[in-house]
Amino acid sequence: MHGASNPRVFLVNPSDSAFGTAVITPRWLYVLAAATPAEFGDPILIDETLERSAPDAFGPGDIVGIGIHTANALRGYALGKLARSRGAHVVFGGIHATLYPEEAHRLGSATAVVKGDGDLVWAQVLRACRDGAPQPVYAGGHVEPDEFRPARWDLVPRKRYMWASVQTVRGCPKHCSFCSVWRTDGQRPRQRASDAVVEEIVQLRRLGFRFIALADDNFYPVTLTDLKLAERQGNAARLRELQSIRAERFELMARLAKLPSDMVFFTQITMEAAEDDEFLDAMHAAHIKGALVGVESVTRAGLKDVYKDFNSAGDELIARLQNFRRHSVFVLGSFIFGLPSDDPDTFTATAAAAQQAQVALAQFVMITPFPGTVDFDRWEKMLGADCPTIAGVPITRRWLIPPHLRPKLYWPHPHMSPEEIRSRTQGVWDTFYRLPAIWQRSSFIHSWRGRFLFTLISKIYRQMYADTGIATDSARVSWSARWARLLGKACRPLFAGRPMPDLEVPLYEGQGSGGALADLPAQ
Numbered sequence: 001m002h003g004a005s006n007p008r009v010f011l012v013n014p015s016d017s018a019f020g021t022a023v024i025t026p027r028w029l030y031v032l033a034a035a036t037p038a039e040f041g042d043p044i045l046i047d048e049t050l051e052r053s054a055p056d057a058f059g060p061g062d063i064v065g066i067g068i069h070t071a072n073a074l075r076g077y078a079l080g081k082l083a084r085s086r087g088a089h090v091v092f093g094g095i096h097a098t099l100y101p102e103e104a105h106r107l108g109s110a111t112a113v114v115k116g117d118g119d120l121v122w123a124q125v126l127r128a129c130r131d132g133a134p135q136p137v138y139a140g141g142h143v144e145p146d147e148f149r150p151a152r153w154d155l156v157p158r159k160r161y162m163w164a165s166v167q168t169v170r171g172c173p174k175h176c177s178f179c180s181v182w183r184t185d186g187q188r189p190r191q192r193a194s195d196a197v198v199e200e201i202v203q204l205r206r207l208g209f210r211f212i213a214l215a216d217d218n219f220y221p222v223t224l225t226d227l228k229l230a231e232r233q234g235n236a237a238r239l240r241e242l243q244s245i246r247a248e249r250f251e252l253m254a255r256l257a258k259l260p261s262d263m264v265f266f267t268q269i270t271m272e273a274a275e276d277d278e279f280l281d282a283m284h285a286a287h288i289k290g291a292l293v294g295v296e297s298v299t300r301a302g303l304k305d306v307y308k309d310f311n312s313a314g315d316e317l318i319a320r321l322q323n324f325r326r327h328s329v330f331v332l333g334s335f336i337f338g339l340p341s342d343d344p345d346t347f348t349a350t351a352a353a354a355q356q357a358q359v360a361l362a363q364f365v366m367i368t369p370f371p372g373t374v375d376f377d378r379w380e381k382m383l384g385a386d387c388p389t390i391a392g393v394p395i396t397r398r399w400l401i402p403p404h405l406r407p408k409l410y411w412p413h414p415h416m417s418p419e420e421i422r423s424r425t426q427g428v429w430d431t432f433y434r435l436p437a438i439w440q441r442s443s444f445i446h447s448w449r450g451r452f453l454f455t456l457i458s459k460i461y462r463q464m465y466a467d468t469g470i471a472t473d474s475a476r477v478s479w480s481a482r483w484a485r486l487l488g489k490a491c492r493p494l495f496a497g498r499p500m501p502d503l504e505v506p507l508y509e510g511q512g513s514g515g516a517l518a519d520l521p522a523q
């Protein structure tokens, strides 16, 4: 029910391209929907990766929440200006608004900006807008895990997404130079209790979602090395803290293992998990079938370039990646090109390593300094007052450059031109995603249906990312977008599961029996 004196609340996920169907649910929409007090009624959710919002969607007095990251900031600002011109209050949040609140005011006509987590502060912002007294900036800070809002999955248009997303931990103890997570979400892992996570997952399975992304910064926050170090230092308090985080991970995985066997989880993890056989076994039992692993570089010098010395290179790298596969956890390897130590041979060596390590999927990105990272700060400082401009915009504010004028590479390389790096990167994508190579990689799947699905996923992934992300040829980009849209539509039903409205929440050993799960038919 919508309160008579309360304004309508919109939550908008901006996007320049709409595919009709989307791969993953934008979790923040459903979390902020849960954080919206009942007196405002159900918020209206608009995900522009599905379809564009109507120009007359917003009206006087409405409150429009827009979540932005760097890639969709410009579209977000256009929406902000539109909504404000129609008399609505406009509130920006998300990582980009957290880093550049003044930009959201100046270019997006913000009434208010929320920095940090919105889980708790959102209710306060809504009431202040309604009462006509919003502050320009709200500090949401880092919310403690027991205060994370579970998402309002009752509002999701189930048939339009392939994967749902659930968060189990925020923050990452590492400090990679190209990543903003440890600086924005903090280095202390904020881990949700297994009850909260499992309840959300069961709710999703009841609705028919069986593919779920565990949208975590790092699913493996405590490594065996961390434990050994605390032990060696005789730091009993630290050791206890680490052991308890690790024990909670195992508790969560033990409960996920009791879910129907057709569930598929995917997460993001550091390569160090490869040395932890017990953890990998638990992941496999928990239906965590795949993980994005930041390999970044196949050379020791490249790893040094990005402050990721804890990764392996050479033969040790191949062995570690293969260990994931031995435990039936399939890897989406992420590789970066354009590092200062890269040369033309790096591209061939990387393509060969990805193939040899038997990673199921791979992404090859060109190094880009992202706001909020150490790399970005160094780059901005290096350019100083001489920063080049495009269409009057300094390249250190590249997200404000009209998309068709944006360069593909920003980081200067000691001996390769941007075009050389771009075309060699495209070449590695093309080699890795050749149909025969994909089919060969799919051999770990035993059913024809599964292999077909894997091939389609590989093709969609490549079309959505490689061509639209790094190609310079506009015909290729629009052909790819059309192709991805068609494939996405065709594939979505393959991801749907049979709704299980009676599914019960599995308990942890010691909490009692697994309830109705024991009676579920095999999938």
Ligand code: SF4
Pocket (backbone or CB within 6 Å): 172, 173, 174, 175, 176, 179, 180, 181, 182, 217, 218, 270, 294
């Ligand atoms: S790249 Fe991964 S491991 Fe490195 S800081 Fe970011 S989340 Fe952590």
